[in-house]
Amino acid sequence: MPPLRLLLTLLAAVAALAATPPSAAAAAGLGGGGDPAPTPTPWPEQFHAVVFTNLTDSGGRLQLIDLYYDWPRGRNLNIIRNQLSGDPLYDVEWTNGTSYYFDSASCRTVRFPVGLLPPDWLADGAVYLGREKVDGFDCHIWTKVDFILYYEDVVTHRPVRWNFYNGMQQHVMNFEVGGVLEDSQWQAPAHCFSNQDTTANAGASATTFDRVEGEGDKVDLMSSLLRFAGAPAAAVAAV
Numbered sequence: 001m002p003p004l005r006l007l008l009t010l011l012a013a014v015a016a017l018a019a020t021p022p023s024a025a026a027a028a029g030l031g032g033g034g035d036p037a038p039t040p041t042p043w044p045e046q047f048h049a050v051v052f053t054n055l056t057d058s059g060g061r062l063q064l065i066d067l068y069y070d071w072p073r074g075r076n077l078n079i080i081r082n083q084l085s086g087d088p089l090y091d092v093e094w095t096n097g098t099s100y101y102f103d104s105a106s107c108r109t110v111r112f113p114v115g116l117l118p119p120d121w122l123a124d125g126a127v128y129l130g131r132e133k134v135d136g137f138d139c140h141i142w143t144k145v146d147f148i149l150y151y152e153d154v155v156t157h158r159p160v161r162w163n164f165y166n167g168m169q170q171h172v173m174n175f176e177v178g179g180v181l182e183d184s185q186w187q188a189p190a191h192c193f194s195n196q197d198t199t200a201n202a203g204a205s206a207t208t209f210d211r212v213e214g215e216g217d218k219v220d221l222m223s224s225l226l227r228f229a230g231a232p233a234a235a236v237a238a239v
């Protein structure tokens with residue numbers, strides 16, 4: 001079921017963005033003339049963030065996530081705590097496309113056709129939408145492939161928030177540059193390797209979608225973003 005779920009997630013996202021005219025917002029943001037649009041700040045190659053996630057608009061709940069982004073080692077980890085639930089869900093993503101979703105009792109392995117987001121993923125093709133006070137911070141706002149709204153603090157250049165067009169909202173509560181997690185914490189447990197029935201391939205869905213829509217790069221970026229943010233984990237956990 002995960003491939004189908006992923007596809008449905010992507011289709012829902014595309015449907016949602018089709019209803020949103022970002023070009024109008026872009027025009028409003030750029031209308032002043034004069035100053036060139038600012039460029040987004042690349043991420044540090046390693047960081048630890050505490051992310052408050054609001055999924056209530058996309059069929060989920062509230063989550064507190066410990067996010068470890070580790071580009072040099074080709075890995076990204078979301079430790080996801082759902083509201084009022086004890087056992088955290090680990091979502092370990094490797095740049096080779098394999099993701100492990102596990103808690104103390106269960107594990108699911110998913111193979112994606114995409115790797116990790118590079119630190120400068122936003123630089124190429126981002127559209128500047130202007131400046132706004134968000135979560136109480138003065139922010140620059142960009143969008144990319146009409147799928148994400150990205151808010152960066154004007155003064156500190158730290159990310160403050162990102163919203164996906166599928167309704168997922170993430171607020172960055174803490175951003176620790178260079179924050180890393182020891183190797184042992186990345187290792188998927190033995191019960192991830194004992195039952196091959198739990199392995200799913202998300203590649204087929206994306207490929208099918210790609211052929212139908214002819215928008216492969218866009219779908220790849222959307223998949224990478226959902227992977228980065230731990231979004232498929234929510235879908236998988238809900239199965």
Ligand SMILES: *[C@@H]1O[C@H](CO)[C@@H](O)[C@H](O)[C@H]1NC(C)=O
Nearest residue numbers: 053054055056057062167169
């Ligand atoms: C979650 O998002 C919904 C929809 O935008 C909003 O109404 C609600 O206040 C948010 N909840 C929290 C705790 O941020």
Ligand SMILES: *[C@@H]1O[C@H](CO)[C@@H](O)[C@H](O)[C@H]1NC(C)=O
Nearest residue numbers: 094095096097098099111188
């Ligand atoms: C990707 O790397 C991880 C971690 O080293 C490994 O467990 C997994 O089997 C690899 N996946 C593939 C398809 O090689």
